Amino acid sequence: MRVELVTVGDELLLGDTINGNAAWLGRALAAAGAVVTRSVVVGDELDVIVEAVTAALHRADAAIVTGGLGPTYDDLTRDALAVAAGTELVRDPAIVERLRRRSAEIGRPLHDMALRMADIPATGTPIDNPMGSAPGLRVELSGKFGKKVVYALPGVPHEMRAIMTSGVLPELVARMSGPPPRRRTLRTACARESDLAVRLAPVEALPGVKLAYLPDPAEVKIRINAVGPDAAVQLAEAEELVRDLLGGYVYGAGEETLDRVVHRLLVERGETVAVAESLTGGSLGAELSEMPGSSASYVGGVVAYATPLKASLLGVPEDLLARSGPVHPEVAVAMAVGVRDRLGASYGLGVTGVAGPEPQDGHPVGTVHVAVAGPGTEPVVVTPGLPLPAASAGVRPLVRRMTVVHALDLLRRSILGLGARYEWEQAREDREGLG
Amino acid sequence: MRVELVTVGDELLLGDTINGNAAWLGRALAAAGAVVTRSVVVGDELDVIVEAVTAALHRADAAIVTGGLGPTYDDLTRDALAVAAGTELVRDPAIVERLRRRSAEIGRPLHDMALRMADIPATGTPIDNPMGSAPGLRVELSGKFGKKVVYALPGVPHEMRAIMTSGVLPELVARMSGPPPRRRTLRTACARESDLAVRLAPVEALPGVKLAYLPDPAEVKIRINAVGPDAAVQLAEAEELVRDLLGGYVYGAGEETLDRVVHRLLVERGETVAVAESLTGGSLGAELSEMPGSSASYVGGVVAYATPLKASLLGVPEDLLARSGPVHPEVAVAMAVGVRDRLGASYGLGVTGVAGPEPQDGHPVGTVHVAVAGPGTEPVVVTPGLPLPAASAGVRPLVRRMTVVHALDLLRRSILGLGARYEWEQAREDREGLG
Structure with missing residues (x-):
């Protein structure tokens, strides 16, 4: 499944905010077997958002939009999705009720402006936000590209992640078919990329296997990619060979950071x-x-x-x-x-x-x-x-x-x-x- | 001047790397009076890079590509720019010489693969890289969009920044005309966005002035935007009003982070x-x-x-x-x-x-x-x-x-x-x- 990301917000174009959401979504989708094929950042302009979402659906199977779902008048993602879907925004009474309850809980008045978060395209459905006020949205769009789905999520990272995990990823996974590509990331510390690459030449020679080097200060992550029907076997073989060739330089795999490895080793030994x-x-x-x-x-x-x-x-x-x-x-x-x-x-x-x-x-x-x-x-x-x-x-x-x-x-x-x-x-x- | 950014690299789509370069470029260009109107991330695929660069030049005055200038075979930005310019890659003897010298200095052999970094489109010019091996590139492209320029920079952040600062920004600034938009960012700590917004309503009412709120944990940056011929005056008035209304909540402006403010205050007092x-x-x-x-x-x-x-x-x-x-x-x-x-x-x-x-x-x-x-x-x-x-x-x-x-x-x-x-x-x- 090919997914394109559209991130909305002037603050990203101006560089006031770093697009950590796109990276998180890339990792989450890759782990689920989908692939992000493009990621675009646009400003808070209605026409531009409409164009970006539509173009994304022309190329990919689904689009995920983040940002522009807040209460203020520069939050235009709801309006853009209504335009793209050729429909109107309608106020959802269940969301209004939830916003009222939430305001009461924290003892704050509910401003009229906040009710904008209850407006959704007539053909869309809200996705529950366990971490905040603005719900996510799911909207099906039809066009020359056929019938495709776009998900809209708030830009606040912990809200975006929560909605994605509970409300979007399960649905995307259910729609996938075929064997996912196999990937594994091994983590090394205190070795140089070029020294690793020279030593790993025999792995590059394995059929169906590709290596990518992801350097950080004093660390290099090595991503092993395997494709094809035997990908799982090839991946396992490649991993074993990498570990043989690199020995103690490999400290962990996947999301296991160096501090977590050290913590685990110490706790195991008391x-x-x-x-x-x-x-x-x-x-x-x-x-x-x-x-x-x-x-x-x-x-x-x-x-x-x-x-x-x-x-x-x-x-x-x-x-x-x-x-x-x-x-x-x-x-x-x-x-x-x-x-x-x-x-x-x-x-x-x-x-x-x-x-x-x-x-x-x-x-x-x-x-x-x-x-x-x-x-x-x-x-x-x-x-x-x-x-x-x-x-x-x-x-x-x-x-x-x-x-x-x-x-x-x-x-x-x-x-x-x-x-x-x-x-x-x-x-x-x-x-x-x-x- | 409208600039679009194209960031190249599978690792960004997979989320192994966060796109900090785009944020830095957004800030650097905004400070110089240019505006980033779109930012797109694409993978290491020749056709996709060519298409992204060309589309960017259709919409904007200039494009900046980062990434894909390294020595390995998945580094395709040079090839893509040659295709987009309708020309060939040629090996630049001066760059070859510089690569040889650099290798000798650090006592490492110069692999054949590294010489790829000396290949540039026949119509392009290299831009000196004071921090690393791969030079930047400047290529003029012609098309339905007229004649426009694209700059290519390495993805390694400190190399990208150095080339941008010394080799690209001065040229872009020289090509700009008209008064730049005026912006000023004030920094607050320990106040909530909604409390700030209620208090700053009188500023929103000023003609030609727009406020944007950029929240971080326990901090909110307030960006004041002023446009039009009197922008400088309006900006100054708006800043004074914001400072009056917020009092001690404003701790600094621009890039002056809280640790820098505290450091300055302490050093002033010994x-x-x-x-x-x-x-x-x-x-x-x-x-x-x-x-x-x-x-x-x-x-x-x-x-x-x-x-x-x-x-x-x-x-x-x-x-x-x-x-x-x-x-x-x-x-x-x-x-x-x-x-x-x-x-x-x-x-x-x-x-x-x-x-x-x-x-x-x-x-x-x-x-x-x-x-x-x-x-x-x-x-x-x-x-x-x-x-x-x-x-x-x-x-x-x-x-x-x-x-x-x-x-x-x-x-x-x-x-x-x-x-x-x-x-x-x-x-x-x-x-x-x-x-």
């Missing part, structure tokens, strides 16, 4: 982690506490952003700081040990470095030391060579993000006993040593 | 802040350290995610924790005072609460206490009623984000002596007390 941060300012802890239930694995942390706090809060020896400055591998180790012991966790992570955009104490931007202190083993520190752009603008968030990924991955490797040195880096250094 | 976090897990510190130079105002923090750490690391009285549990206004105050004193900052911020998705110790999700302890004044604590959806899915990041905003805004109000109670809330409570 262990915990505490973090001592510097250049990341709190981002590492924020990441470790993102998921529900994270208090089972994450006890807390210390952000020693100012250098003297590394001594007073974490017990980093003052003479080490005086001698080496705050950006030094031994400082990262002392931070990891200090936070582990002072916060009573199984593992301590310590990070120090230069986020930029300016160098610090003679260390270039991107100099980063990441240490882990585990239960009953010697602390380990790594100094990754972060691949950074030559120009300095925008480098700071990159360095901070890469540092968080390297710290989480070092913790993962440490828990799994994989060793802190990455085997390819090791192999390259051996080669260079021999050459 | 003061600093330290944070004691619980449910936010480090996000508050991450936000305060996001901008370059933040060490001048932010000294660090303590994340006491596990309850006992609130006593051991921050000095929150153990009997208070035993009596009231960790989610209590007095705990937030003790955290703020503790972190201020232990880290030696001018201000301490303390946050505690329930991020969800499950209630905690009988407190519903979204119960949040935010405290500030300043220099020489009594600590202040607020307990905002966060407007949350009824359903619990996705509520956790919302609560965490709203808590960060409330904490930063409380600090701002405290520095400015605006008081912790929001005047409208106060007025409403007074009314309800009288009624």
Whole structure:
């Protein structure tokens, strides 16, 4: 099933809002076996919305419109769908009643303008919105393209997702036929895209299999696509081969992010982690506490952003700081040990470095030391060579993000006993040593 | 000038990547006085890219394509532009030379595949890429739409931005004529969109002025648009009126985020802040350290995610924790005072609460206490009623984000002596007390 997305809103064209809805819908539809073939953003103009929806239905099997369903007069999606369907808007008494009840519950008056949310095209049906006021809409349109369906959803992300999940996806899935294409995404950390690609050449040679590389700072997702009648078998074979070739670089699959993997590994072992941060300012802890239930694995942390706090809060020896400055591998180790012991966790992570955009104490931007202190083993520190752009603008968030990924991955490797040195880096250094 | 954006890449349709480039381009073009009238995402298919670019030029004055300029065989933007221009790709020796030099610098072999990045349509010109390998392209196309220009930029965000800023925007600005539309965005925190809209009714009544509301968790940006020959004057009048009507709710304008405002206010006064976090897990510190130079105002923090750490690391009285549990206004105050004193900052911020998705110790999700302890004044604590959806899915990041905003805004109000109670809330409570 081919689906086109139409996102409505001047704020998206002006860049005040990022189109996260389109990405979420793309993932949700792909997971259900449908494919988004085009995604268009248009402004709050009636004619343009009508044209975009109609054009989408000419090309695709169904269209999903998000945005423009709110109460204000620049919300025009209802009107556009009525025009496209060649019908009128009618006020739905059941929706009016629900809006009245909702207003009463939160103790606010129901403005006349809000009743616009109860207007729907005469040939449409509302879709219940469990998270907010404006219902979704389902409208069947007829034209040269035959008879096709368009779904309209509010632009507020959590409302859109709720309506999509409960009211739209089940209906779309019921209308699909044939075997869906098979896809699987494996997640890697701390390896470069080009190194992965060279190593995965044998997978590219498998029949019916295609690889796509999706790089993020210090992470690369590898999407394996298999098509054809044997797609499921080919996908499984390809996945096994990728995992064989990449070894410990693969940390998870699908939606399993690095913080979730680390959380799962710790909880399985009844262990915990505490973090001592510097250049990341709190981002590492924020990441470790993102998921529900994270208090089972994450006890807390210390952000020693100012250098003297590394001594007073974490017990980093003052003479080490005086001698080496705050950006030094031994400082990262002392931070990891200090936070582990002072916060009573199984593992301590310590990070120090230069986020930029300016160098610090003679260390270039991107100099980063990441240490882990585990239960009953010697602390380990790594100094990754972060691949950074030559120009300095925008480098700071990159360095901070890469540092968080390297710290989480070092913790993962440490828990799994994989060793802190990455085997390819090791192999390259051996080669260079021999050459 | 009307510009359409064409973003190329299967990963965007599949939702593996969010289209942040389109948002950035929308902002950059709007700031330059151009307007993005449509933005479309298409997959890695030659015919579809050709059609999308041609359709864009039928409607707009210029088109910008991002993505599909890399070295691999699914990078088809170069080929598509050659087809659209009715010409061939030719290999540019200067680009080849630059690619060779770059490879030598980083000590990597130059694969044959990488030379694809040196192929450009015969009628096109390369645009220097200061941040990476693939140059941008400028191609003039002729058709029923006359003679129009399309710019192609790599999809890697920092490369796209660099080429756009140095190589494309200046050229677009030089081609514009007439007075640009006037826009100004004011930023508010901790007020609800509907309360703002009711209060700003007099601004909506001004001739030639339109308001748009852009809500984020606990923040609303208000964009003032003015058109016509007197737009500059009308914009200034409207801004003054908005500021009068909203008072201390307006914290900044344009790109001035709340963390930047707080940083500026602290640096102006030679003061600093330290944070004691619980449910936010480090996000508050991450936000305060996001901008370059933040060490001048932010000294660090303590994340006491596990309850006992609130006593051991921050000095929150153990009997208070035993009596009231960790989610209590007095705990937030003790955290703020503790972190201020232990880290030696001018201000301490303390946050505690329930991020969800499950209630905690009988407190519903979204119960949040935010405290500030300043220099020489009594600590202040607020307990905002966060407007949350009824359903619990996705509520956790919302609560965490709203808590960060409330904490930063409380600090701002405290520095400015605006008081912790929001005047409208106060007025409403007074009314309800009288009624």
